Structure formats: structure tokens, C-alpha cells
Amino acid sequence: MPSEKSDNLFLHRRHFLKLSLGTGLGLGGAFSLWQMWRDSSVSRSKTIAPVSPPPTSAPPNPMTFLRNFDYGTIKQEGGKTVREFRVEARTSPLQLNKAVSYITWNLNGQVPGPTFRATEGDRIRVIFYNRAGHSHSLHFHGIHTADADGVKPVRNNSVFIYEFDAKPYGVHLYHCHIAPVTRHITKGLYGMLIIDPPQPRPPADEMVMIMGGYDINEDRKNELYAFNGLPDYYMNQPIAIEKERLIRLYLLNMIEYDPVATFHIHANFFQVYPTGMTLTPSHTSDVITMGTAERHILEFAYPYTGKYMFHPHQDDIAESGCMGLFDVRET
Numbered sequence: 001m002p003s004e005k006s007d008n009l010f011l012h013r014r015h016f017l018k019l020s021l022g023t024g025l026g027l028g029g030a031f032s033l034w035q036m037w038r039d040s041s042v043s044r045s046k047t048i049a050p051v052s053p054p055p056t057s058a059p060p061n062p063m064t065f066l067r068n069f070d071y072g073t074i075k076q077e078g079g080k081t082v083r084e085f086r087v088e089a090r091t092s093p094l095q096l097n098k099a100v101s102y103i104t105w106n107l108n109g110q111v112p113g114p115t116f117r118a119t120e121g122d123r124i125r126v127i128f129y130n131r132a133g134h135s136h137s138l139h140f141h142g143i144h145t146a147d148a149d150g151v152k153p154v155r156n157n158s159v160f161i162y163e164f165d166a167k168p169y170g171v172h173l174y175h176c177h178i179a180p181v182t183r184h185i186t187k188g189l190y191g192m193l194i195i196d197p198p199q200p201r202p203p204a205d206e207m208v209m210i211m212g213g214y215d216i217n218e219d220r221k222n223e224l225y226a227f228n229g230l231p232d233y234y235m236n237q238p239i240a241i242e243k244e245r246l247i248r249l250y251l252l253n254m255i256e257y258d259p260v261a262t263f264h265i266h267a268n269f270f271q272v273y274p275t276g277m278t279l280t281p282s283h284t285s286d287v288i289t290m291g292t293a294e295r296h297i298l299e300f301a302y303p304y305t306g307k308y309m310f311h312p313h314q315d316d317i318a319e320s321g322c323m324g325l326f327d328v329r330e331t
Contacts, residue, residue, distance in 0.1 A: 054086045054087060054088050054108050054129075060110060061230070061233070062226075062227065062228035062229055062230050062233040062234065062237075063233075063237055063239070065110070065112070065115075065208070065228050065229065066207045066208060066209070066228060066239065067205075067206065067207050067208075068114075068115065069115050069117040069194070069206075069208075070085060070114040070115060070116050070117060071083060071117050071118070072084050072085045072116065072118070072124075072125075073085075073086075077123070080122075080123050081119075081121075081122045081123065082122070082123040082124075082125055083116075083118045083122050083123070083124055083125070083166075084125045084126075084127065085114070085116055085124070085125070085126045085127070086126075086127045086129070087107045087108055087113065087114065087126065087127075087128055087129070087138075088107065088108055088128075088129040088130075088131055089105065089106070089107060089128070089129065089130045089131060089132040089136045089154075089176075089189065090105075090106055090107070090108070090109055090131055090132055091103065091104070091105055091106075091132045091133050092104060092106060092109055094106075094111060094188070094229070094230075096214060096216075096224055096226075096230065096231055096321075097224075097231055097232070097321075100216055100224065102214060102216055103187075104187055104188035105132055105136065105176070105184060105187040105188050105189050106187075106188040106189065107189065107191065110229070111188035111212070111229045112188070112190055112191045112192070112210045112212065112228065112229060112254070113174070113188075113189070113190060113191030114191060115191060115192045115193075115194065115208050115250075116174070116191070116192070116193045116194070117193075117194045117195075117196065118166040118193075118194075118195055118196070119166065119169075119195070119196045119197075119198065120166055120167055120168065120169040120195050120196065120197055120198055121165065121166060121167070121198065122165070122166040123163065123164075123165055123166070124162075124163065124164055124165070124166050125161060125162070125163045126138060126140075126161070126162040126163075127159065127161050128154060128159065128160045128161070128162060129158075129159050130154045130155065130156055130157065130158050130159070130160075131156065131157065132156065133156055134156055135153035135154060135155050135156065135178055136153070136154055136176045136178055136184065136189060137150045137151065137152060137153060137154050137160075137176055137177050137178055138150045138162060138174050138175075138176065138177075139151060139174060139175055139176070139177035140162065140164070140172065140173075140174045140193060141172040141173050141174065141193070141293070142164070142166075142167065142168070142172050142193070142195070143164075143165075143167050143168065144164035144165070145164065148162045148163060148164045150162060150174075150177050151177045153178055166195045167195065168195065168277060169195045169196060169197040169198075169276070169277065170195055170275050170276040170277035171192065171193075171194055171250050171251075171252065171275060171276030171277075171295045171296065171297060172192070172193040172194070172195060172295075173190065173191065173192055173193060173252055173254070173293060173295060174190065174191055174192075174193055175189060175190035175191075175254070175293075176189035176190070182220075182256045182257070185254060185256050186212075186213060186214065186215050186222075186256050186257070188212075188229075190210075190212070190254050191210070192208055192210060192250060192252050192295070194208075194250060194276070197279065201248065201279070202246070203246070204245075204246040204247060204248035204299065205241060205242070205245050205246065205247050205248065206248045206249075206250070207239070207247070207248070207249055207250070208228070208249075208250045208252075209227050209228060209249060209250070209251050209252070210227070210228055210229075210251075210252045210254055211225065211226075211227060211251075211252070211253050211254060211255050211261055211263070211312070211322055212225065212226055212229065212254045212255060213225050213226075213255040213256060213257060213258065213317075214226070214231075215256075215257065220257060221257055222255065222256075222257050222258065222317075222320070223320065224320055224321045225255065225312075225317050225318075225320050225321045225322035226321050226322060227322060227324055231320070231321025231322070232321050232323065233324070234310075234323070234324025234325060235323050235324055235325060238307055238324070238325035238326065238327035239324065239325065239326050239327060240327045240329060241302065241326055241327070241328055241329070242328070242329060242330075242331045243302060243303070243304070243305050243328050243329060243330055243331060244301050244302070244303060244331070245301060245331070246299060246300075246301050247299065247300050247301060247302075248297060248298075248299050249270070249297065249298040249299070249300075250276070250295070250297055251263055251288075251290075251295060251296055251297070251298055252293075252294075252295040253290040253291070253292055253293065253294050253295065254292065254293065255292060255317070256292060258292075258314070258317065259291065259292075260289055260290065260291050261289075261290060261312045261314060261317060261322075262287050262288060262289045262290070262312050262313040262314060263287065263288050263290070263298075263310070263311075263312060263313075264286060264287040264288075264310065264311060264312065264313045265286055265300065265308065265309075265310045265326070266308040266309045266310065267302075267304075267308050268286065268300055268302055268308065269284050269285060269286045269300065270284070270285065270286065270288075270298040270299060270300035271283075271284050271298070271299045271300070272284070272285060272288060272296055272297075272298060273296060273297035273298075273299070274296055275294075275295060275296060276295070276296065276297040281299070287313055302326065302328040304328065305328045305329055305330060306328055307325045307326065307327050307328070308325065308326045308328065309323065309324070309325055310323075310324055310325070310326060311323040311324070
């Protein structure tokens with residue numbers, strides 16, 4: 001009589017065959033993918049013919065990125081909700097301003113990478129294709145098994161599947177964990193993972209802001225900074241919000257080389273939900289200090305119309321590209 005372990009192996013094998021055949025990998029490739037997943041002694045970064053990668057498309061600009069959440073392809077497997085995400089590591093230029101074009105290591109052609117979103121208890125499956133020219137990985141903050149921790153290199157032209165349960169709820173992040181990690185992050189391999197609580201938070205205008213830095217001359221110092229990838233974008237293109245509408249800001253500091261960065265909004269205060277892991281705010285402020293990889297949910301509403309600045313209170317960081325405007329309008 002088959003053991004529970006053999007039953008699980010059969011179910012996993014059937015899933016991989018279905019996944020691979022349904023996306024054009026073929027029977028031989030499907031069997032190779034299944035063997036790679038089954039045998040923990042074999043690196044899952046083994047070169048194989050990948051299943052259908054994400055389509056190549058124009059990367060979203062920071063305004064599109066601001067409110068764009070990737071909920072994945074939703075499936076039901078064994079009574080459990082599975083959210084399947086497909087991302088591809090690439091090497092491509094990013095025009096930071098009129099004078100500077102910077103070669104990035106990115107996901108799906110964008111910096112930051114997509115904002116993944118799930119609900120606590122979902123199963124997250126990330127199919128990671130590496131076509132960037134050298135080894136990369138994806139390390140997710142949260143709770144998961146060692147084989148999903150993303151510290152092992154995924155070689156160029158290889159595919160790796162990260163799979164884990166979405167827990168705990170909160171604002172998390174992911175990034176490449178190949179040494180030197182700082183270089184891989186500053187080149188653009190990072191993004192946000194939002195895990196919602198089982199009972200949704202109240203309705204709000206939700207947006208993501210990720211602070212990043214660019215070491216454009218490789219002297220281990222940042223010359224430019226940005227919210228959501230492009231320096232000064234939100235100064236030139238202010239973010240329109242409605243007067244008295246609740247704003248829920250998912251904020252992440254991914255600035256390397258600078259030990260801390262603050263975030264400040266003008267003419268208002270916000271409530272702070274540390275790491276997004278609470279349903280009640282810890283305190284109220286108009287400025288918050290974060291080390292690299294720290295993140296929070298900030299909630300606020302503007303009672304008056306007009307344009308209001310937001311920026312780190314390290315003025316050098318702000319004046320080097322990490323500054324923007326909220327354009328508060330009547331409903």
C-alpha cells in the first residue's frame with residue numbers, strides 16, 4: 001500500500017506534468033522538472049527548458065506601479081488557494097534622467113520588481129526564470145522552509161520554483177541574495193510582498209512606495225535616489241489623491257549604503273502600523289525612521305486641497321531624487 005510520502009510525491013508529479021504540458025514544456029522537459037523538484041540532492045537551479053516565461057512588455061512607470069498589485073494566477077489545489085507568479089530576471093538599461101542611463105538587473109524589465117500580493121494562508125508559488133546572464137536568486141522575508149529561502153544561486157538560463165505558505169500577514173519584501181548582496185539590490189533586484197490579514201483592512205486608496213538608491217559609478221555610495229525606480233518622478237508627476245480619502249501607504253526602505261532613511265509628509269500626520277503586522281496603529285507621527293529593509297503601513301487623509309511634499313528628512317537624499325508631491329483634490 002503506498003505511503004503518505006509516496007502519495008504526496010505522486011500528487012506533486014501530477015501537478016508538475018499538468019503545469020509543464022499545459023505550458024509547452026513537453027513530456028521530457030516535464031519529467032526533468034519533476035526530477036529536479038523531487039530530488040533534494042540535486043540543485044533546483046539545474047538548466048532545463050523553462051515553461052512559458054512572462055511575456056515581454058513595456059515596464060510600468062512609477063505612476064502605474066504605485067497602485068499596481070500582482071495577485072498571481074489563482075488556482076485551487078487540494079482545497080487550498082494557490083497564487084502562482086511568474087517572473088524573469090533580466091539585464092536591461094533604465095533611463096534614470098536625461099543624463100544617466102543605468103544598466104539594471106531586474107524582474108520583468110522593471111525596477112522595483114512586481115508587488116506580489118496574497119492573503120494569509122494562501123500557497124505562494126513563484127516560478128523564477130533567470131535570463132540575466134549570471135546567477136541570481138529570490139529571497140523572501142517571512143516564514144518558510146529552508147529550500148524556499150532563496151540563498152542558493154539560480155544559474156543563467158535556469159528556472160527555480162519557490163513555494164511556501166503566505167504567513168504571517170504584513171508588509172514583507174524580496175530581493176536577490178547572491179553575493180555581493182548589496183550590489184544585486186542596488187542594481188534593481190528587489191520588490192514588495194504584501195500578505196493581507198484573513199479579514200481585510202477597511203477600504204482605502206492603497207499605494208506602494210519603495211525607496212531605492214543608485215550607485216551609478218560603483219564607488220559604494222549612492223549618487224541618485226528614487227521612489228519606485230525613477231528619481232524625481234513624483235515631483236514632475238504629482239500623485240493625485242482625494243481630499244479626506246483614507247490613504248494606505250505601503251512603505252519600504254531598500255536604500256543600501258545609507259544606514260537609515262526617514263520618510264516625512266508635509267502638513268499632516270500619519271498613523272503607523274509597524275511592519276504591517278498589526279491591525280491597530282502603534283503611534284502617530286509626521287516622520288518615521290527606517291533602516292534598510294524596514295517597512296510599515298502608514299495611514300492618513302488630507303483635510304485640505306493643494307500640493308504637499310513628501311520626502312526623506314535627510315535633505316541630501318531628498319534633493320538627489322527621492323522627493324515627490326501629493327496633489328490633493330476635491331472628491
